[in-house]
Amino acid sequence: MEPEYLYNRLTVHFLEQLQNQKISSMVRKSIQPYKELMSYYSCAMMEVEMKFKVLSEELSMRDDRNPIESIRTRLKTPESIREKMVRKGYPLTVESIEENLHDIAGVRVICSFPSDIYTLAEALLKQDDVRLIEKKDYIKHPKANGYRSLHLIVEIPIFLHDHKKTMKVEVQLRTISMDWWASLEQTIRYKKDLPDSDFIEKELNECAEMGAAMDARMERLYGMVWEGNRDL
Ligand code: GTP
Ligand code: MG
Secondary structure (H helix, E strand, O other), X not given: OXXXXXXXXXXXXXXXXXXXXXXXXXXXXXXXXXXXXXXXXXXXXXXHHHHHHHHHHHHHHHHOOOOEEEEEEEEOOHHHHHHHHHHHXXXXXXXXXXXXXXXXXXEEEEEOOHHHHHHHHHHHHHOOOOEEEEEEEOOOOOOOOOOOOEEEEEEEEEEOOOOEEEEEEXXXXXXXXXXXXHHHHHHHHOOOOOOOOXXXXXXXXXXXXXXXXXXXXXXXXXXXXXXXXXOO
C-alpha cells in the first residue's frame, strides 16, 4: 500500500473519530436537561410512594389490617412522552414536557376495599406539602366502558442539595377488582383499533358492574364480621 494512501486513510479515520466524539458530546449535553427532569420525576414518585407506605403502616396498626394491597410506580417512557407531545401538538422541549404532561410520574395504589381508596386519598391530600391539581373520580362517575378508579394529580416538593423543586405526580387509586378489570380491558383492546362497538362496551361495562357489586359485597361482609355492622 502506498504510504501516501495509508496516510490519507489514517487522517480520514482520525477526523471521523474526532467528529463522532464531538457529536456524541453534543448529544450528551443536549439530553442532560431531559435526564435531569426524569430524575426529578423519579424522586417525586418515590416521595409519593413513601407517603403511602407510611399511611399503610399507620393504618395497619390502627385497624389490624392493611388498606393497601400493593403499590406500583412507573415513569413514562421517552417514546410514550414523545408520542403524547406530538399527538397533543405541544413543542418537544423539556420546558413544554414539564408544563404540559402531568402523568410522567405515576403511582398506582391497589386497595382492599372501596372505602380505603377515599381514606387514603383524603389522608394524602391533608398533608401540608401536597397540593391537589386535579381530581377525577371514575368510581362515582365511571367511564362509559365501565372503567373505575380515583385519579389525582398532585404537586409535591422534592428537596435537592441546593434547592427545592415542585413536581407533579399522577396517583391512581383502585381496588383489586377495578385493577383486574382495567388490566384485562387493556389486554382485550391491546394493539387493536377496536371499532366503536356497543356490544363490546356493554359487555365490558357489565363486567365492571359485577366487579363493583363484588367490592361492595365483600366490604359489607368485612363490616359484619369485624365491625359488627349487621345491618350494613
Ligand atoms: P391521557 O392522560 O392523555 O390519556 O388523558 P386523560 O388525562 O384525560 O386520561 P385519564 O386521567 O382519564 O386517564 C389516564 C390513565 O387512566 C390512563 O393512562 C390509564 O392508565 C387509565 N385509564 C383511563 N381510562 C381507562 C380505560 O378505559 N381503561 C383502562 N384500562 N385504563 C384507563
Ligand atoms: Mg392523564
